[in-house]
Amino acid sequence: MSANPEASTNSSMDGLKWGLVFILLGGAVVGNYMLADLSVALRVAGVIVLIAVALVVAAQTSKGQTAVAFAKESRTEVRKVVWPTRQEAVQTTLIVFAVTAIMALLLWGLDAILVRVVAFITGVGS
Template identity: 65%
Template structure:
């Protein structure tokens, strides 16, 4: 690709990002200015403006890269073997049991150390 074509594409991307920001700012400012209007109308206009901003962002180089990444991520998530409900419950119970066991162990160790330090320094609690 020659430099002139690349510069044109870069300037188009910058213009598209300016449009994206302008649409998002218009959604926020318009929602605040027209606070006395119906909530349904304001919500619909915000959704439309955000959708337009998303479409404009998707047509940029970075937007296309992001969409490709999202599609690949979705494909990878479909390949994951998710645990069954029984496995998830058992694992959760094991984690809870180990957490309680370690908490009790640390509590006991803390009590012993407090007594040892108290005997060594002569300070009691």
Template identity: 60%
Template structure:
């Protein structure tokens, strides 16, 4: 894990707040613009929403938390590359074993339920 820097001065936190406000403003503009311009073509509105969302993501990526999220995504991608995935045959065999165990357990529980119903009916005289 990488060492974290100490808290940044107030000017940086003010810049962070401004970046977040810009990102939220862009998202709000996407929602409001899509509603206000509902008489325009859907393609144009969708393109506008996509551009505004991309802009909001771009501004968010410049924040401290955005950079941390991008670093986390990169590290996660590297970890996924290290995973040894099962072969098709192993996945199929494991799936069949799980299904078989589920069926056996369902039959066992069905049988126990039937016995319990008969015992309760016998005990209550129904």
């Protein structure tokens, strides 16, 4: 028996909420196909509304509340990031391109040498 009676109530309610979420999402998919004779704009609006309602219901579950809290904390952390200036970003990009080109040339040369060595050892090719 659980020491916290509220935990068992939440888990059973969470199951119902998740069931409702899946029913709403399934209804969005099935409704989109069943109502193919309606205009695309109406069907898109209906799907968006059903997805939004499903997200709101999912946010009411314990997992949903954890995800919302994580998103809020992530947003706070992103605000703390020191983003590079445009000049720093351009310089870093150019350095990456230069190093990539140099490595590509080195690997191409190494490949050419190894192909010739293997051809010499096996006697295949000239």
